[in-house]
Amino acid sequence: MFLFAVISFLSITQATASPPAVDRSSVLSTARAFVPNSEAKVSVETQEDPYAIVEYRAGNIEGRLSDGQILLQRFAFGWQVIDAASDPPGFTSAALHNHGISAPVARALLHGVVAGALPPGRWNDADHGSSEDITAIRETVLSETGEAISSVKIYEEYAVLTWSSRSGGERVFAKRDGRWVAIVGGGGCLDKAGFIHYGVSSQAAAQFSLWFPCGPFPATTPATAK
Structure with missing residues (x-):
């Protein structure tokens, strides 16, 4: 009886620990x-x-x-x-x-280590922020299937989502009344002054310009808040 209980416990533990099968x-x-x-x-x-x-x-x-x-x-x-x-x-x-x-x-x-350097000027594409906020922001662009959503980086009440295909761009979000709202988006990238121009705080603009260094670009296409 004791042996049966141990075997049952191990079977349940192994089943629980198994990684989910890929859908x-x-x-x-x-x-x-x-x-x-x-x-x-x-x-x-x-x-x-x-x-x-x-x-x-x-x-x-x-x-x-x-x-x-x-x-x-x-x-x-x-x-x-x-x-x-x-x-x-x-x-x-x-x-x-x-x-x-x-x-x-x-x-x-x-299947092992594949050598190769990143292209010059490639940004760090790791997400930064709470998983809940990152998921909420990424979910807003589910319909845009032709783009790779490279990263979401959050600082204070602002966030920048970067996307790429053969070109690339950014979408800037602000948290308003508990939800993330796009305030500007388009091709290319914004410098610190550009972020501030669209209402991002100076502290957040400084951090975003460190994460996404680029020269002064023409203003991107303003997004329509929904």
Whole structure:
């Protein structure tokens, strides 16, 4: 009786500790929306919760057919594309570390260490802030399936979401009445003066300009608050 109880306890413990199986259909549907042409072939390459790498062939990225890989992350609302890499070379260890992915998880996703440096001027793409706020901000752009939502960085009551495809840009948010509202967004990036121009506090503007260093760009397209 005692032995049966021990075996039952171990079985329950192991079942509880097992990582969740990848929902391949959700991963693939999210990836297909990123490379929308019907002829594209997509397949889940690797998965290490909460990340997955999908390989695509003949994918349509902003009107151009190409091969490559897509990096996805699972949030409370589902999967979201956070980066894409042309193939070859595909993702490197440095690219995954740049998203805040730990070395063991990166090795599992890449089947080892893949050498390669980040492109010059590449920003740190790790999210910064509470997971609840990051998830809420990322969820606001779920309909924009052609973009990789690279990072969300929060400081005080402001946040900057960065996106990329073959180009890239920013969307600035402010927390109003407990919800995150987009106040400006578009291609390129803002300098400190640009952030302040759109109502970001000087302290937050200084921090964002450190996280996203760039020269003075023309004003981005103001977003309509909803």
